[in-house]
Amino acid sequence: MPEKPHNFWQELKRRKVIRVIIVYAASAYVILELVSIIADPFGLPDWTLKLVFVLLCIGLVISIVLSWIYDFTPEGIEKTGSAKTAKGKSISEPTKRKLRISDVIIAVLLVIVVILAYPKVFKKDENKNNNEQGKNSPGLIAVLPFSNTKPDPETDYLGFAIADQIIGNLVYLRNIIVRPTSSIRKYEKQVLDPIIVGNDLEVDYVLIGNYLIENSIIRLNIELIETKTNEMIWRKPLEVDFQSAFEIQDIVSKEVIEGMNVQFSNLELQRIEKDNPGNPLAYEFYLRSISYPLTIEGDLLAIEMLNKSIELDSIYAPSYAELGFRTNRLAHFGLEDPEDTSKAENYLLKALRLNGTLLSALGNLSNLYTESNRQEEALKIAKQMMDINPNNADAHFALGYIYRYAGMLPESIVEMEKATALDPNNPQFRSLAMTYMNNGENEKALKAFKNLPEGPYSIVWQGIILFRQKKPEQAVEYFERAINMEEEKLWVLVSMAIKAYIEGDIKEGLIAVRKLEQANITDAEGWYYWAGLYALLGDSEGCIRALQIAVDRGYFNYPFMLTDFYLDSMRDNPEFQIILEQAKEKHLSFKKRYF
Numbered sequence: 001m002p003e004k005p006h007n008f009w010q011e012l013k014r015r016k017v018i019r020v021i022i023v024y025a026a027s028a029y030v031i032l033e034l035v036s037i038i039a040d041p042f043g044l045p046d047w048t049l050k051l052v053f054v055l056l057c058i059g060l061v062i063s064i065v066l067s068w069i070y071d072f073t074p075e076g077i078e079k080t081g082s083a084k085t086a087k088g089k090s091i092s093e094p095t096k097r098k099l100r101i102s103d104v105i106i107a108v109l110l111v112i113v114v115i116l117a118y119p120k121v122f123k124k125d126e127n128k129n130n131n132e133q134g135k136n137s138p139g140l141i142a143v144l145p146f147s148n149t150k151p152d153p154e155t156d157y158l159g160f161a162i163a164d165q166i167i168g169n170l171v172y173l174r175n176i177i178v179r180p181t182s183s184i185r186k187y188e189k190q191v192l193d194p195i196i197v198g199n200d201l202e203v204d205y206v207l208i209g210n211y212l213i214e215n216s217i218i219r220l221n222i223e224l225i226e227t228k229t230n231e232m233i234w235r236k237p238l239e240v241d242f243q244s245a246f247e248i249q250d251i252v253s254k255e256v257i258e259g260m261n262v263q264f265s266n267l268e269l270q271r272i273e274k275d276n277p278g279n280p281l282a283y284e285f286y287l288r289s290i291s292y293p294l295t296i297e298g299d300l301l302a303i304e305m306l307n308k309s310i311e312l313d314s315i316y317a318p319s320y321a322e323l324g325f326r327t328n329r330l331a332h333f334g335l336e337d338p339e340d341t342s343k344a345e346n347y348l349l350k351a352l353r354l355n356g357t358l359l360s361a362l363g364n365l366s367n368l369y370t371e372s373n374r375q376e377e378a379l380k381i382a383k384q385m386m387d388i389n390p391n392n393a394d395a396h397f398a399l400g401y402i403y404r405y406a407g408m409l410p411e412s413i414v415e416m417e418k419a420t421a422l423d424p425n426n427p428q429f430r431s432l433a434m435t436y437m438n439n440g441e442n443e444k445a446l447k448a449f450k451n452l453p454e455g456p457y458s459i460v461w462q463g464i465i466l467f468r469q470k471k472p473e474q475a476v477e478y479f480e481r482a483i484n485m486e487e488e489k490l491w492v493l494v495s496m497a498i499k500a501y502i503e504g505d506i507k508e509g510l511i512a513v514r515k516l517e518q519a520n521i522t523d524a525e526g527w528y529y530w531a532g533l534y535a536l537l538g539d540s541e542g543c544i545r546a547l548q549i550a551v552d553r554g555y556f557n558y559p560f561m562l563t564d565f566y567l568d569s570m571r572d573n574p575e576f577q578i579i580l581e582q583a584k585e586k587h588l589s590f591k592k593r594y595f
Helices: 005-014 017-038 048-069 101-121 124-135 157-170 181-187 194-201 247-259 266-272 280-291 296-312 317-332 340-354 359-370 375-388 393-405 409-422 427-438 442-450 456-468 472-485 489-502 506-518 524-536 540-552 558-563 565-570 574-594
Strands: 070-073 076-079 139-143 176-178 205-214 217-226 231-241
Touching (some): 157 280, 181 427, 194 205, 231 247, 317 340, 427 456, 442 456, 489 506
Antiparallel strands (some): 205 217
């Protein structure tokens, strides 16, 4: 007959199982609290606490089993006897108990648990409010270009450059979302209303300021303004020697953190303080480089400044990161020797050897690898960025970019939409519209392109979407507008090729596409689009040649290739089918491995 519940409970007590559970649970709680406290200062990975919890759960089961079987006595470890033979007494017999050391240990552990649990249990409402606030999106801030009190071509670059450096610091904080340099560049050298700009950028705070340089001293006045209330959180005058300009970014970053009441870990703070230049003039050249616009001329000027900076200071990571970014831009668009892509990669790797958590270098290297058939390496880097800051928009974009090249279109949209939600004004994230188009969501794509600033890129893509929607007359209007702008040669040639096809001028269309091929861009996706244009214009050899290059260089967006009507004339071509099968194999292999 089974034991009664009462007797079973008495048996648990007699074998000291209950005591073991209490002591173990209290000790485990203390251990978990200590691990959570030391995790950030010691830089332990995020999964450490989970691992300790699992090990403690396994240990609890083992402890319960052992305590049921064995007993610790003054004579040593003994196997626990049955209740009826234990000193000749029944388990229901009351026994007189004395205070033991084990009882004291239990009491002390319980006191420690109560102390640690007090803020979580007895201040439940307060913690609930804090948790609810934590669940909301992190604080949003825009750092606007500083204005020069006495405009001077020799020092005007500082206004944008200092803002960029402060942004570079704040991007490491998980509880802040800072608008990137690309979003605030348009406000350079303008008289700004912080509230209007804040609403435009959809942020909670705006950091503004002005500076004056006199006798090699930089004097700044900086204000942090809350946009919803138009309240100035703080105003701070700063003064540093021009030779120590790099100190500004760290000083201001810490003031912003304090003013926004942001929680941060020691590890985040260490990342902020990671890069300090060793040569003032080298830092000045670097600041000049990042102030140049993202144009062909601006890239060339920036590269010149960065080479000078590196000559003076060969261990400043941000200089190598920016040099890699600018060099790859020129190679990407076929404006320099494609071999410069390898140079760009080396610059970015050098930056990461000097600072392995430099987000700008990680993001640009991930994109470079995506475009050159190294998706696995790109994915590893993108996930590293997510570990550094899961609220980093560039990390989500990098993942979305990889997924599009691999043909994981719904997944690409999810990640790119996250990036856009975190940073809605970043022009780089316009790539989301192309993913919509790849996924057959042409209306969404058209809307997204229309919301971009007007320029050759947005105009040509609107024309392409209209053409894909079987609206050739409207498409031609957009292509003509792009051609008349005479800007960005590649987009002019794309416009000329499709316009010529619509108008039946196949010869002119092929001339334009061959010029596109001769540009010899490094981006695999670009080669895919050249293949589509060749197919559209009836040049099967050109299509096969360009498509093979695209797949070999890492573009295997198989689902889009299956539905893209540009390629319809090639569907029965045996060589085309072989390349399509290669894309399919790569797509399925990626999907099986990572999804």
